[in-house]
Amino acid sequence: MDFELSEHAEQWRRRLQVFFDQEVLPRHRAWLDHVVQRREPAPFMAELQSKARAQGLWNLGLPELADDEPGTRLSNLDYAPLAEIMGRLFWASEVFNCQAPDVPNMIALQNCATPAQKRQWLRPLLEAQTRSAFGMTEPDVASSDATNIATTIVRDGDDYLINGRKWFITGAAHPRCSFLIVMGVSNPDADRTRRHSCIIVPMNAPGVRLVRPIRWMGCEDHVAPIGELKFENVRVPAENLLGQEGDGFKVAQIRLGPARIHHCMRSIGLCELLIELMMARATERRAFGRSVIEYDTVQRWIAESRVELEQARLLCYRCAWLLDRAGHHGAWREVSLIKVAVPAMLQRIADRAMQVFGAMGGSDDTPIHQALAWGRLLRIGDGPDEVHLRQIFRMEAAPPWTIADSPYLAPHPV
Numbered sequence: 296m297d298f299e300l301s302e303h304a305e306q307w308r309r310r311l312q313v314f315f316d317q318e319v320l321p322r323h324r325a326w327l328d329h330v331v332q333r334r335e336p337a338p339f340m341a342e343l344q345s346k347a348r349a350q351g352l353w354n355l356g357l358p359e360l361a362d363d364e365p366g367t368r369l370s371n372l373d374y375a376p377l378a379e380i381m382g383r384l385f386w387a388s389e390v391f392n393c394q395a396p397d398v399p400n401m402i403a404l405q406n407c408a409t410p411a412q413k414r415q416w417l418r419p420l421l422e423a424q425t426r427s428a429f430g431m432t433e434p435d436v437a438s439s440d441a442t443n444i445a446t447t448i449v450r451d452g453d454d455y456l457i458n459g460r461k462w463f464i465t466g467a468a469h470p471r472c473s474f475l476i477v478m479g480v481s482n483p484d485a486d487r488t489r490r491h492s493c494i495i496v497p498m499n500a501p502g503v504r505l506v507r508p509i510r511w512m513g514c515e516d517h518v519a520p521i522g523e524l525k526f527e528n529v530r531v532p533a534e535n536l537l538g539q540e541g542d543g544f545k546v547a548q549i550r551l552g553p554a555r556i557h558h559c560m561r562s563i564g565l566c567e568l569l570i571e572l573m574m575a576r577a578t579e580r581r582a583f584g585r586s587v588i589e590y591d592t593v594q595r596w597i598a599e600s601r602v603e604l605e606q607a608r609l610l611c612y613r614c615a616w617l618l619d620r621a622g623h624h625g626a627w628r629e630v631s632l633i634k635v636a637v638p639a640m641l642q643r644i645a646d647r648a649m650q651v652f653g654a655m656g657g658s659d660d661t662p663i664h665q666a667l668a669w670g671r672l673l674r675i676g677d678g679p680d681e682v683h684l685r686q687i688f689r690m691e692a693a694p695p696w697t698i699a700d701s702p703y704l705a706p707h708p709v
């Protein structure tokens with residue numbers, strides 16, 4: 296097996312790294328000041344985006360762009376090391392139009408939208424002229440089982456009428472979010488996985504109400520603020536339906552594969568940063584007459600973090616490679632594997648980093664507590680651990696022998 300990055304990927308990685316170091320990282324303080332402290336948009340974002348785009352660093356996470364669509368057309372595998380660089384800052388992906396939930400939505404639209412829908416909804420996303428959200432989860436039902444989703448999508452003449460409540464909808468509270476893809480029941484009598492459809496709902500459609508913004512573990516998602524929404528007799532034209540009636544699961548699954556793997560790639564980059572932070576802090580800090588880095592416990596935490604990170608990275612690369620070769624269905628198992636492995640690793644590494652930093656680790660002076668919250672979120676968002684573990688277990692094949700006749704065992708004869 297060849298573990299080297301392709302020349303093509305390495306070239307893009309270097310280009311992105313230079314841009315990140317020279318243009319993005321120096322603005323981190325200003326970003327915190329404007330967006331987090333003053334709660335206003337980063338005044339330099341549009342300029343940074345056009346600079347990045349001028350260098351070709353645009354729509355990096357979309358392998359299947361049409362000829363007239365802007366972007367690099369990197370494979371998932373080639374994108375992985377680039378997403379790692381972006382993952383070091385919570386806001387960096389937006390500079391390159393690679394942020395969630397827009398990229399998974401773009402992939403859903405690429406695969407399921409009609410040409411007219413692509414012109415109206417996909418094109419503005421590819422150009423970063425608008426933002427979007429995906430609305431599945433509901434407060435009143437256990438949404439980890441998507442067959443429970445109860446919002447109704449009912450045909451009424453040339454329109455559909457939508458009624459229901461959604462919450463924890465990432466990006467829905469962003470002031471520039473102009474539409475969301477809503478999942479709801481359209482065919483209640485159909486087979487369990489054919490009851491639901493996905494439909495494009497403009498945020499300004501009469502009857503769509505942003506009930507409140509939602510924080511997660513006290514943290515706000517400043518890139519894609521989370522919202523709770525209510526839909527009361529929302530009327531949208533029938534041509535807003537994505538795919539056919541009953542295709543809701545198909546649409547959701549198409550976007551969930553990339554959504555999950557991209558989160559994992561970025562989280563691996565964040566873990567790389569956490570290890571660097573641990574190294575720097577423990578080297579500089581002295582306690583009980585020694586540098587903190589000299590303590591076995593701290594060395595072990597850092598070494599264990601490295602072991603876990605390299606394992607996760609390889610698994611993530613393999614998943615990306617499978618996604619490129621075999622599409623979503625071929626990578627289904629690996630997506631579940633990394634979806635369980637990476638958030639748990641992020642949580643462990645962030646926890647160690649917090650301990651190494653002492654009190655400072657839980658303050659806004661470091662990104663560590665947000666990393667911890669992010670890891671915790673990813674163990675629930677896009678499907679809780681338990682659901683993925685069940686999937687993984689179900690794909691485990693039973694061995695072709697019983698314990699009694701196993702060639703590997705020597706049970707004592709009765």
Ligand SMILES: Cc1cc2nc3c(=O)[nH]c(=O)nc-3n(C[C@H](O)[C@H](O)[C@H](O)COP(=O)(O)OP(=O)(O)OC[C@H]3O[C@@H](n4cnc5c(N)ncnc54)[C@H](O)[C@@H]3O)c2cc1C
Pocket residue numbers: 396429430431432433436437438439440462463464465466511521672675676677678679681682685
């Ligand atoms: C910060 C954040 C952002 C989010 N963004 C979005 C978004 O943009 N769009 C969107 O639609 N949703 C979003 N979500 C929602 C997320 O996808 C759901 O929370 C998730 O699918 C779980 O659904 P639930 O909260 O209803 O939990 P429930 O379905 O009520 O499940 C609760 C718990 O039950 C247990 N459980 C469930 N199934 C099983 C099983 N098979 N075996 C064992 N135990 C099980 C698990 O421990 C699970 O955590 C977001 C969530 C968070 C926290």
